[in-house]
Amino acid sequence: MIGRxxxxxxxxxxxxxxxxxxxxxxxxxxxxxxxMEKGAEYVINHFQPLFQKLHLDDIVEEQVSSFSVS
Incomplete structure (x- = not known):
């Protein structure tokens, strides 16, 4: 018999x-x-929570505020 x-x-x-x-x-x-459909669906459904967990909005804001005005 062939086993698992x-x-x-x-x-x-x-x-x-x-x-x-x-x-x-x-x-x-x-x-x-x-x-592809399921993958896109997954990205759409999980991008916002991932974005929030990474605090990318805070990182971008911090980077932009560090730019020289001139």
Missing amino acids: ETIKQWILNKPVRELTANFSDIIVEKGVPIF
């Missing part, structure tokens, strides 16, 4: 190109657009 570890090793030792060869058209046509 054997299957993992078999998968991990193969290039992604080889593992996905039979599915490449589907991945390009359907997977990539879904990935």
Whole structure:
């Protein structure tokens, strides 16, 4: 019987190109657009909280205020 570890090793030792060869058209046509949509959605939903956590507005304000007036 083939165990879980054997299957993992078999998968991990193969290039992604080889593992996905039979599915490449589907991945390009359907997977990539879904990935891009979900990725954009994630960035949109998480950018504001990330921006707030980094206090970028304070950093920008501090930098701008340090510029010479002349």
